[in-house]
Amino acid sequence: MRPDIAVPGKSNGVTFSCCLLDGQKEQELMRKHYDKGEWLDYRFDLSAHARKEIILRLQVEPGPRNDASFDFSYFGDAKVTAGTAQNLRRELLARLTSTKAYRATASTEVISLSNRSDQGVTPSNILANKNSIVPVGGGYDLVYEGADARIVYHYETAHWNLG
Numbered sequence: 737m738r739p740d741i742a743v744p745g746k747s748n749g750v751t752f753s754c755c756l757l758d759g760q761k762e763q764e765l766m767r768k769h770y771d772k773g774e775w776l777d778y779r780f781d782l783s784a785h786a787r788k789e790i791i792l793r794l795q796v797e798p799g800p801r802n803d804a805s806f807d808f809s810y811f812g813d814a815k816v817t818a819g820t821a822q823n824l825r826r827e828l829l830a831r832l833t834s835t836k837a838y839r840a841t842a843s844t845e846v847i848s849l850s851n852r853s854d855q856g857v858t859p860s861n862i863l864a865n866k867n868s869i870v871p872v873g874g875g876y877d878l879v880y881e882g883a884d885a886r887i888v889y890h891y892e893t894a895h896w897n898l899g
Contacts, residue, residue, distance in 0.1 A: 737809040739773030747771065747806040748799040754780065757791040769799060770809075782816070792816070837884035 741747050749771025756763045765780045782790070794811045798804040832838060844862050865882035875892035 737770065737773050737807075741806045741808045742771055742773035747808070748801050748803055750799055750807045750809045751797045752809075752811070753793075753795045753797070754778070755793045755795070756780075756782070756785070757793065758785060758788060771799065775812075840882070840884040 737747065737750065742749070749769055751767065751769045753767040754765045756765055766778055768776075770776065782792075794814060796807075796809055796811070798807055833842075841862055846862060861882065863882045863884055865880060868879045868881075870877040870879060872890065873892075875890060878889040878891060880887040
């Protein structure tokens, strides 16, 4: 609550609560009546709900007299952290290094990616590849094929009737 409001004669405080909804099951994680102008931190372990879709509800209600006068209060800096930073980095690196693109380039010499000063900045690719344009219907498929990926971008031509 704001310090200038949490004084006798103004607000009678508010009730903060946090509920977790997991399907049809509701679990109250915290409910606290509060009438001070100080910050409180709360932490909840949600690891039992990993890889599930849940709803986390943060709620502020009037105090015990159900009088919302001067109840200037709020939750601030709400943050959900999944796993530890170490585990998150490990999982991200495992995901990135298991991709087809990474495996295709893992043991390839990277010098071809550098630009030469006499050529300016030129796009390059570390892997042999083939680019093609294939007419399809009313447009074209722009196709890149290499050991790292096959990418198809479909471009539909516009037909304008200006008459």
